[in-house]
Amino acid sequence: MVKVLVVDDEPMYRKNLQGVIFDEGHDVEVAVNGDNAIEIAERFCPDVLIVDWMLQNDLCGLDVAETLRGLNPRLATIIITGYPSQELRIQADAFKVFAFLEKPFELDELREIVRRATKSETR
Amino acid sequence: MVSTEEPSGSEARFAVPGAKAKSWKKGRPRRIYLSVGFVTLLIAATMWYSLRTGAHMTEVYAPLVGAAMEIKLEAALGHLWFEEVISGDRHEDIATVWEHLERSAWYATAMLEGGQSPESTFIPLENPGLRREIEEVLRKITDFRAVAEERFAAKERAAIGTEVDQRFDALFEGFLAQADHVETSLQLLMASELRRFRTVQVILIAVCIGMAALVAIVLGRYDRKRTQALLDLHASEENLAITLNSIGDAVIATDTDGQVTRMNPVAEALTGWTATEAVGRPLTDVFQIVNAQTRAKVGNPVEQVRSEGVVVGLANHTLLIARDGTERQIADSGAPIRGHDGTLAGVVLVFRDVTEAYAKDRQLRESEERFQMLFEQAPLGYHSLDSEGRFINVNQAWLDQFGYARDEVLGRWFGDFLASEYVERFRERFPRFKAAGRIRGAEFAMVHKDGSRYIMSIDGDIGRDEQGKFKQTHCILRDITEQKRAEEALAKHRDHLEELVEERSRQLEASRAQLQRAARLASVGTLAAGIAHEINNPLGLILMSAQRALEKNDDPKAVETSLRRIKDDVKRCARIVKSVLQFSREQSSDKWPVDVNQCVRRSEEFTRAYADRNGVQLLFECASDLPAVAANPTELEQAFVNLIHNAVEACGDGQTVTLRTERAPVGVRITIADQGRGMTAEEREHAFDPFYTTRQLKGGTGLGLSIVHGIINEQGGTIDIDSQPGRGTRVIIELPVEVSENSKE
Numbered sequence: 042m043v044k045v046l047v048v049d050d051e052p053m054y055r056k057n058l059q060g061v062i063f064d065e066g067h068d069v070e071v072a073v074n075g076d077n078a079i080e081i082a083e084r085f086c087p088d089v090l091i092v093d094w095m096l097q098n099d100l101c102g103l104d105v106a107e108t109l110r111g112l113n114p115r116l117a118t119i120i121i122t123g124y125p126s127q128e129l130r131i132q133a134d135a136f137k138v139f140a141f142l143e144k145p146f147e148l149d150e151l152r153e154i155v156r157r158a159t160k161s162e163t164r
Numbered sequence: 165m166v167s168t169e170e171p172s173g174s175e176a177r178f179a180v181p182g183a184k185a186k187s188w189k190k191g192r193p194r195r196i197y198l199s200v201g202f203v204t205l206l207i208a209a210t211m212w213y214s215l216r217t218g219a220h221m222t223e224v225y226a227p228l229v230g231a232a233m234e235i236k237l238e239a240a241l242g243h244l245w246f247e248e249v250i251s252g253d254r255h256e257d258i259a260t261v262w263e264h265l266e267r268s269a270w271y272a273t274a275m276l277e278g279g280q281s282p283e284s285t286f287i288p289l290e291n292p293g294l295r296r297e298i299e300e301v302l303r304k305i306t307d308f309r310a311v312a313e314e315r316f317a318a319k320e321r322a323a324i325g326t327e328v329d330q331r332f333d334a335l336f337e338g339f340l341a342q343a344d345h346v347e348t349s350l351q352l353l354m355a356s357e358l359r360r361f362r363t364v365q366v367i368l369i370a371v372c373i374g375m376a377a378l379v380a381i382v383l384g385r386y387d388r389k390r391t392q393a394l395l396d397l398h399a400s401e402e403n404l405a406i407t408l409n410s411i412g413d414a415v416i417a418t419d420t421d422g423q424v425t426r427m428n429p430v431a432e433a434l435t436g437w438t439a440t441e442a443v444g445r446p447l448t449d450v451f452q453i454v455n456a457q458t459r460a461k462v463g464n465p466v467e468q469v470r471s472e473g474v475v476v477g478l479a480n481h482t483l484l485i486a487r488d489g490t491e492r493q494i495a496d497s498g499a500p501i502r503g504h505d506g507t508l509a510g511v512v513l514v515f516r517d518v519t520e521a522y523a524k525d526r527q528l529r530e531s532e533e534r535f536q537m538l539f540e541q542a543p544l545g546y547h548s549l550d551s552e553g554r555f556i557n558v559n560q561a562w563l564d565q566f567g568y569a570r571d572e573v574l575g576r577w578f579g580d581f582l583a584s585e586y587v588e589r590f591r592e593r594f595p596r597f598k599a600a601g602r603i604r605g606a607e608f609a610m611v612h613k614d615g616s617r618y619i620m621s622i623d624g625d626i627g628r629d630e631q632g633k634f635k636q637t638h639c640i641l642r643d644i645t646e647q648k649r650a651e652e653a654l655a656k657h658r659d660h661l662e663e664l665v666e667e668r669s670r671q672l673e674a675s676r677a678q679l680q681r682a683a684r685l686a687s688v689g690t691l692a693a694g695i696a697h698e699i700n701n702p703l704g705l706i707l708m709s710a711q712r713a714l715e716k717n718d719d720p721k722a723v724e725t726s727l728r729r730i731k732d733d734v735k736r737c738a739r740i741v742k743s744v745l746q747f748s749r750e751q752s753s754d755k756w757p758v759d760v761n762q763c764v765r766r767s768e769e770f771t772r773a774y775a776d777r778n779g780v781q782l783l784f785e786c787a788s789d790l791p792a793v794a795a796n797p798t799e800l801e802q803a804f805v806n807l808i809h810n811a812v813e814a815c816g817d818g819q820t821v822t823l824r825t826e827r828a829p830v831g832v833r834i835t836i837a838d839q840g841r842g843m844t845a846e847e848r849e850h851a852f853d854p855f856y857t858t859r860q861l862k863g864g865t866g867l868g869l870s871i872v873h874g875i876i877n878e879q880g881g882t883i884d885i886d887s888q889p890g891r892g893t894r895v896i897i898e899l900p901v902e903v904s905e906n907s908k909e
Binding site for chain 1: 699700704706707709715729733
């Protein structure tokens, strides 16, 4: 069973994403911000991280991803953003995120990415 | 005080004045003695002449007169006796007659030839006329005797009245007449002689008186001159004394034996002897001198002068020991005093106290040495030029600077040490420097012995002699080569910098245009990013909800939930678009005088319900005496509403938001204070940035405070936030009272 952690400060996103991933048959947990995400990850040890770029407080999505990669180097990170600037893309490439998902996105698109991520994880 | 006597007193004390006193004695006395002798001789001669002439007249004329009378008497007696004889008187004889006649003739002859009678001595007459008269008388006597003899012979026959008798009588008459004539002539001659004698005597007396008068005048003048000379001598003597006493130097005069004859008050002061005590004493008693260094007695200067006979300067370092033992450094000289005939009459010593001068001299010498040391060791070059510009002096620093030895420099022309292009400048400027007496910062390139060039800055002044004429220059040289190089480099650098600046300015000008364009793009970009983020979020949710509804179309409840969410998110998008439009509006709204309190009350109406819903209490504290401010009331209300909303949201249940209006120094102050969670420094810093929000979860767009900020700025006011986390937030707005030009009543 693949463990997926969803981090978003928007409650509706959390709720929807949790439902979608759960329906895919994965073990899923949600966090409201970066600190919360790190807290959960320490005990949950996710294989896939779905994180919004822009979070409240100081930590952004990449910060969270970097910390969690420290816990699990094989972590697959999926970044979601409403404002996909060029700078952001470059940073994400440099970080070698697994996928870069722009809002608004199709749920199938998300499912496909998560599927690929979990496949690579199980392999 | 004036005396005709020799001024023996002063003469004895000081030998010199004698020379003048003797000079006037020389010629005059001889002349005076000569004239007195001459007058005496003249008087003697006159007297002798008078005596001699008187005697001569007595001796010559008295016997002659007697003789003339005797001639007549004897002849008359002869004639008388002859008449008697003729008349026959017996008592008488003819011999007696002849005797009388002969006697008469003898007297006549005696008058001519001289002779000696018992009574008188006759001196021969010299007057030729008278002699002829007497010879005539003698002839007549002879003739008369001849006739008398003839008549006596014819005595019987010759009676009275005869021819012989008549001849006889006639002859006698003739004889008498001639004798009378002689007598008369003699008397006339005597009178004439007497007159001449008197005349001569008168003349001689007059001459004597004249000569006497002359001698008297000469003597008088002589006396006056002598008196004057004595007065002069005395004055000169006094003058000399005063002069001597006034001389600043000490003066002691001695005679040839070395005994003090005279000394002045300065000498008295220095020796400690008074003149009265010192005069007559040996000089060595009064004037004790020793060598200042060896303390050996110095020889008697009088001896030295006397033996050498010339002026002698006494040795330096002579110490005079005064009577009371005081020692003084003196400078002195001795000179011989010579009489008018050149013989040594004494010695005069002149000396002065140079103790102080010696001390000063020593100080001066020390000062000179110090100066010399400073001069030589000075870090700056120094040189001194004469009027032609030739070196008189240079110091070591100068020589070190240019690599020369002193003897290679002194006497040479300054221009020889200049770089060739500066030689003319020096030639032209040097006279100006001499005239002005001062020069500052003159720059010359000078050449080192090894050929290297140095730029020197020269400060100079000139030294003058006692007449104020140019004597020499005093110049200090400063090596400014490095400074010059640095200045040149700096100038070059500056030029380069200026070029750079110009270039940069051009570039900046170009980039400013770019920047303006970029800034415009950036602000659009920022806004776009915000819009993208704010809109994409709800759009994402809408899309997600729609998909979920489609996927779960078998569950009507789930579909309905999804559709409601879609509705909410669409509204949210619409709200964001509206705010963006408001934020980006281009034209400012109109303004007019507004009662701030009224705006506050209206905003209360819009926010009261919201506050109640959140359990927050709203308090309004409005001052009553507020002036109107220039503003757009709708915009102002919107600002207040936004701020009250923010405050309420920050507060927890039961907390209070207070809105206060009051007068401010320049207008009206509105303060909105809450008791909420407060803001961090970072939040405060970004509070007015568009799309910066801490309430994303509650639907905050991040544009509220940005819009408030824009509105307040538009009204000409200011807005500040005073807040700390946990201690609430105060937003302070100040609006000006001034009514702007485009305001409406």
